[in-house]
Amino acid sequence: MSVGRGERRLLAVRDVSLKVAAGGSLGVVGESGSGKSLTLRALMGLLPPGVRVDHGTVELAGEQLPFTGDAARRLRRGRLAMVFQDPLSSLDPVYTVGAQVAEVPRRVLGASASASRIRAVELLRMVGMPDPEQRAHAFPHQLSGGMRQRVLIAMALASEPKVLLCDEPTTALDVTVQAQVLELLDDLRRRLGVAVVFVSHDLAVVRQVADDLAVMYTGRVIETGPTKEVLERPAHPYTLGLLEAVVDLDDMGQPPRAIPGALPDLAHVPSGCPFHPRCRFATDDCALSDPGFRYLGDGDADRGTACKYPERVMAG
Amino acid sequence: MPAGPPERDSAMPAGPPERDSAMPAGPPERDSAMPAGPPERDRPALPLLVAENLCVSFPAGKGQRLIAVEDVSLSVSEGETLGVVGESGCGKSTVARCLAGLLRPGSGTVSLRGEVLGARRTTEQHRAVQLVFQDPYSSLNPRLSVRSVLAELLVFHGLAQGEAVERRCLELMALVGLPADALDGYPSSFSGGQRQRIAIARALAVEPQVVVADEPISSLDVSVQAAILALFADLRERLGIGMVLISHNLAVVRNICDRAAVMYLGRIVEVGEREEIFTDPRHPYTRALLTAAPRLRPGPDRVAGVAARLRGEPPSPTARPTGCAFHPRCPRAEPVCATQRPELLPAPAGSSRMAACHFRDETQ
Numbered sequence: 001m002s003v004g005r006g007e008r009r010l011l012a013v014r015d016v017s018l019k020v021a022a023g024g025s026l027g028v029v030g031e032s033g034s035g036k037s038l039t040l041r042a043l044m045g046l047l048p049p050g051v052r053v054d055h056g057t058v059e060l061a062g063e064q065l066p067f068t069g070d071a072a073r074r075l076r077r078g079r080l081a082m083v084f085q086d087p088l089s090s091l092d093p094v095y096t097v098g099a100q101v102a103e104v105p106r107r108v109l110g111a112s113a114s115a116s117r118i119r120a121v122e123l124l125r126m127v128g129m130p131d132p133e134q135r136a137h138a139f140p141h142q143l144s145g146g147m148r149q150r151v152l153i154a155m156a157l158a159s160e161p162k163v164l165l166c167d168e169p170t171t172a173l174d175v176t177v178q179a180q181v182l183e184l185l186d187d188l189r190r191r192l193g194v195a196v197v198f199v200s201h202d203l204a205v206v207r208q209v210a211d212d213l214a215v216m217y218t219g220r221v222i223e224t225g226p227t228k229e230v231l232e233r234p235a236h237p238y239t240l241g242l243l244e245a246v247v248d249l250d251d252m253g254q255p256p257r258a259i260p261g262a263l264p265d266l267a268h269v270p271s272g273c274p275f276h277p278r279c280r281f282a283t284d285d286c287a288l289s290d291p292g293f294r295y296l297g298d299g300d301a302d303r304g305t306a307c308k309y310p311e312r313v314m315a316g
Numbered sequence: 317m318p319a320g321p322p323e324r325d326s327a328m329p330a331g332p333p334e335r336d337s338a339m340p341a342g343p344p345e346r347d348s349a350m351p352a353g354p355p356e357r358d359r360p361a362l363p364l365l366v367a368e369n370l371c372v373s374f375p376a377g378k379g380q381r382l383i384a385v386e387d388v389s390l391s392v393s394e395g396e397t398l399g400v401v402g403e404s405g406c407g408k409s410t411v412a413r414c415l416a417g418l419l420r421p422g423s424g425t426v427s428l429r430g431e432v433l434g435a436r437r438t439t440e441q442h443r444a445v446q447l448v449f450q451d452p453y454s455s456l457n458p459r460l461s462v463r464s465v466l467a468e469l470l471v472f473h474g475l476a477q478g479e480a481v482e483r484r485c486l487e488l489m490a491l492v493g494l495p496a497d498a499l500d501g502y503p504s505s506f507s508g509g510q511r512q513r514i515a516i517a518r519a520l521a522v523e524p525q526v527v528v529a530d531e532p533i534s535s536l537d538v539s540v541q542a543a544i545l546a547l548f549a550d551l552r553e554r555l556g557i558g559m560v561l562i563s564h565n566l567a568v569v570r571n572i573c574d575r576a577a578v579m580y581l582g583r584i585v586e587v588g589e590r591e592e593i594f595t596d597p598r599h600p601y602t603r604a605l606l607t608a609a610p611r612l613r614p615g616p617d618r619v620a621g622v623a624a625r626l627r628g629e630p631p632s633p634t635a636r637p638t639g640c641a642f643h644p645r646c647p648r649a650e651p652v653c654a655t656q657r658p659e660l661l662p663a664p665a666g667s668s669r670m671a672a673c674h675f676r677d678e679t680q
Contacts, residue, residue: 032537144629146629147629174404174630175566175605176403176604176630178608179607204609204610204612241539242539245542246567247567248612249567250613255542255571257542258546262510262540263539
């Protein structure tokens, strides 16, 4: 999939392929400008103005979904749902949260108004909202950040979707509350069999919720694989660099090490491998030709990397 | 074409050159402010900045007061970094603003080297305590070049004149690991990490004795956070300034702080040497924070410590629970906790670490 943007048509996302199984969870990790949120929005058919998908497809249970227009909305409706980062700005301040949750079963599933209200309370209870009957009458400003995020998750689940797309859903929350929301997402996935795509900049958070991981850099996926294996034995120098750069609570042995250089902006993505100017494994060849994405094979069938020298990276 | 700019942030890990010329370029009579060499880290340093019994409340409508900070006492010594951790609304940023003199506490005092800083600080006193903000996008004037930001400060405070201004600007750039030509740039031409370096250079330009940094790396990308932390650690070593680092991130505090204070609902619940706090926490809230923090390499199960997780969220500071403010969420709470507020006392007895819990002598 490739997305072009703006007058100058910058390539914001290129050749990104992701898949997630029913009941599975995929974490998409990257820093600002890596294209992770745009990719998620493209999946959801919610691209901002000026951004278009040049080519590529999205399939849900074997059915192809268009990216724009009425058909895009109709085909996603009730099957894909999204949870946004900032729960306050994604809720309408003038309606009670119960009414906002009830709107989904009523309009998407065609339930009656009274059945929808009952369903809304059930959903609020399911996402762990304390005292859901009372809280359904509350307005968003009367709830705490964690409770608002629970309301958003309840709304997303109200249409009984197959896939839940989460864009940094815990970034605005405190750590003790973040832990509760992560736990809730994991629990819902197991209980309801909904697939979860979880976008975040925080490796430690993603590690807790994702079976599989895709790491993005400058609009490309540069590494994929089972979360545990990718984090323990990264096959791309950028993933390795991120792991070394994380200020980790436990890793007191060595201080975190920043990745040299800065994130390139989209107008000046380096030639060849986009990471080569910051890479300690780079050779002259890396600047000349794009390494392309390939799977590692033998034993690591699910693992892929966009590096020419994964063996060297994995050896440290 | 390999992109031009990306080399800038890399200036850091090696440390800027000219170690010695870095700091003492100011007027000589300021020598007490800035010990030229690195301080001897082992000697018991004098308290530099001391806050005693700070209380801050804000009007919250309907005649209510929101108590943001209650009875907070802190101190930081030369060359020492004190971390203040807590969740949103715990009052940590309010404490930072009181320390920096941007906010007048309702009661309590802030003193610098034993001298109480009054309600209105003098220019000199303001100079001595500098603040670095969280967001380097909104804390730099977009219409001033880096040179004009720094030069204005140097001239206003009488720290340099004429050619010395330019020399000092260049030194500051080297100190924070930016190239000399960055002086001609405007904030919009820099990345987040570079802007934070500029904000740090601005704070250091006036040769402060204490730098208070409020979430200085929270808005930066993961790959540059480590570089800014390394810069703080390096500056502390070289300039011997005291630092107060406000953060919600325990990992950050553990990485660069000597001591840490944990806040909950406007009060300090635990304070002590870093390793005491992180390896043998005595307040249940500190334990809960450590359990809840996402980790890269924890035990086998992914959602670990589920049972130990806290229920609920911090209550509003306008509706503070009686007794120990943490008792409604506390796994260890007993009836006494709802009625009697625990004092911040040494734990164990005689120790420099203090915890505000009735059960502070229990380990885990």
